[in-house]
Structure formats: C-alpha cells, structure tokens
Amino acid sequence: MSSIHPTAIIEEGAKIENGVEVGPFVFISKNAVIGENTKIAQGACIYNHTTIGKNCEIGSYTILGSMPQSIGHKKEEKVELIIGDNNQIKEFVLISLGTSFADKKTVIGNDNYIMAYVHIGHDCVVGDKNIMANATNVGGHVRIGSKNVFGAMTAVHQFVTIGSYCMIGGASAITQDIPPFVLAEGNRAKVRGLNVIGIRRNLGRESVDILKRSYKKLFRSSEPIKESAKSMLEGGTDELSAKMCEFILESKRGIPFGRVKEEEEGEDAK
Numbered sequence: 001m002s003s004i005h006p007t008a009i010i011e012e013g014a015k016i017e018n019g020v021e022v023g024p025f026v027f028i029s030k031n032a033v034i035g036e037n038t039k040i041a042q043g044a045c046i047y048n049h050t051t052i053g054k055n056c057e058i059g060s061y062t063i064l065g066s067m068p069q070s071i072g073h074k075k076e077e078k079v080e081l082i083i084g085d086n087n088q089i090k091e092f093v094l095i096s097l098g099t100s101f102a103d104k105k106t107v108i109g110n111d112n113y114i115m116a117y118v119h120i121g122h123d124c125v126v127g128d129k130n131i132m133a134n135a136t137n138v139g140g141h142v143r144i145g146s147k148n149v150f151g152a153m154t155a156v157h158q159f160v161t162i163g164s165y166c167m168i169g170g171a172s173a174i175t176q177d178i179p180p181f182v183l184a185e186g187n188r189a190k191v192r193g194l195n196v197i198g199i200r201r202n203l204g205r206e207s208v209d210i211l212k213r214s215y216k217k218l219f220r221s222s223e224p225i226k227e228s229a230k231s232m233l234e235g236g237t238d239e240l241s242a243k244m245c246e247f248i249l250e251s252k253r254g255i256p257f258g259r260v261k262e263e264e265e266g267e268d269a270k
Contacts, residue, residue, distance in 0.1 A: 053085035068122030074100040084110035191257040214241035
C-alpha cells in the first residue's frame with residue numbers, strides 16, 4: 001500500500017505503484033507514473049508525462065516534467081521525462097521534458113545523486129551513478145555518461161557531450177566536449193589531467209597506469225589531437241584508451257585543452 005498525505009493532489013489517471021510515499025502539498029499529474037517505494041517530499045510537483053522508477057527519493061519543492069524552456073516547442077505534442085531507479089533528487093531541482101523537435105524525451109538513468117537547485121534541461125540524456133553538486137546547470141540536448149562528479153555551480157552549454165568517469169571542478173563553464181576519464185575545470189573549462197582518483201576507485205590502479213600512457217600520447221603530442229587518436233586506434237590499443245580515442249574522433253564541439261608542460265599540470269595528470 002502507498003502512503004499519501006491528505007493534502008496531496010493526485011490527478012485521476014496517475015499510476016502510483018506499491019510502497020510509494022507522497023508528502024504534504026505534492027502535485028502529481030494524471031499522466032505520471034511513480035515506481036515502487038519511491039518517496040516524494042513536501043511540495044514537489046510531478047507534471048505531464050513523467051515516469052519515475054523504483055526506490056527514488058524526490059526532495060521538497062522539486063519540479064519534474066515541467067514544460068521545456070524552448071521557444072520552438074509545440075505544446076500539443078507528447079513529450080516525456082523518464083527517470084530510472086534508485087535516484088536521489090534533492091530539494092528545488094528542476095528537470096524539464098523533452099521537446100517536439102528533438103528526441104521528445106529527457107532521460108535520467110539509475111543511481112544518480114542530484115543535489116539541491118540543479119537544473120537539467122530538455123532532451124538531455126544522463127547515464128548512471130553521476131553526482132551533481134548544488135546548482136549545477138545543464139543546458140538542453142546535453143549527453144552525459146556515467147560515474148561523473150560535477151562540482152557545485154558548474155554550467156554545461158547545450159549540445160555538449162561528457163564522457164564517463166570525469167571530474168568537473170566547481171564553478172566550471174563547460175562549452176566543449178569532455179572526454180572520458182579526465183579532470184576538467186575552469187571558465188572556460190579545459191582538460192587538466194586524468195581523473196586518477198575516480199579511475200582508481202571505479203576501475204582499479206592498473207587502469208590508471210594504462211590511461212596515463214594514453215593521456216600523454218593524446219594530450220602532450222605535438223600533432224593534432226584527432227590525428228593522435230586516429231593513430232592510436234589504427235596501431236591497436238586497450239579497450240579503455242580506445243574509448244577515449246573514439247570519443248575524441250566523434251566530438252563535434254571540440255576538446256578543450258592546452259599544450260602545457262608536465263610540471264604545470266595538476267597532480268592527477270602525473
């Protein structure tokens with residue numbers, strides 16, 4: 001059985017699975033689906049065609065499934081927000097629907113930890129086990145992999161792609177694509193080195209040593225980075241390094257980095 005506070009407004013047609021807890025003054029749209037054992041705190045609003053998976057925690061005054069902040073969106077077309085399982089979404093978070101002229105859906109994966117005042121714009125696709133610290137702002141059409149950490153007040157430009165296992169420093173402004181496994185920070189953000197701590201924690205120490213060698217070939221070579229990536233793939237490389245090379249070759253917005261001396265880079269690049 002679900003627990004629903006008497007002051008909550010749940011429109012007829014909403015699908016509420018077993019074990020859901022709905023707090024005071026919550027609003028849930030007739031087209032919403034709430035998965036088993038999800039908890040929705042006071043004042044949260046679940047609008048339009050929003051699907052939330054199992055075991056999620058939705059913080060107070062969070063707004064999920066709001067209309068996309070896009071001038072060209074056609075309001076009469078069905079668009080969606082799809083949120084996976086085991087996500088913690090804290091207070092005052094805003095996540096928008098997709099738009100009618102793109103993929104028509106915004107997708108959030110599983111096991112993400114999304115802190116207060118985060119905004120995730122329309123048509124974004126976010127993977128699993130990401131941490132987004134307070135007031136991270138993600139523009140529309142952004143693609144984010146898994147197991148990334150975003151420092152507080154980071155801003156991500158629309159149409160940017162971010163790989164997996166990245167660390168984004170706080171208050172960074174991301175305007176170009178960030179490859180997997182790296183540390184990036186600054187305004188405008190640049191790749192500063194490997195995300196050694198994240199790689200070691202998730203993939204093991206051996207992976208750090210492998211990626212260090214590949215990082216040097218890609219980011220410290222005198223030839224253009226896409227040529228370095230192409231050469232590495234053609235010569236044969238390990239699976240992790242291949243992912244980094246493929247990302248670089250597929251990038252449409254470019255990779256932000258500068259050729260710097262080794263002693264000038266952060267500890268994670270050494």
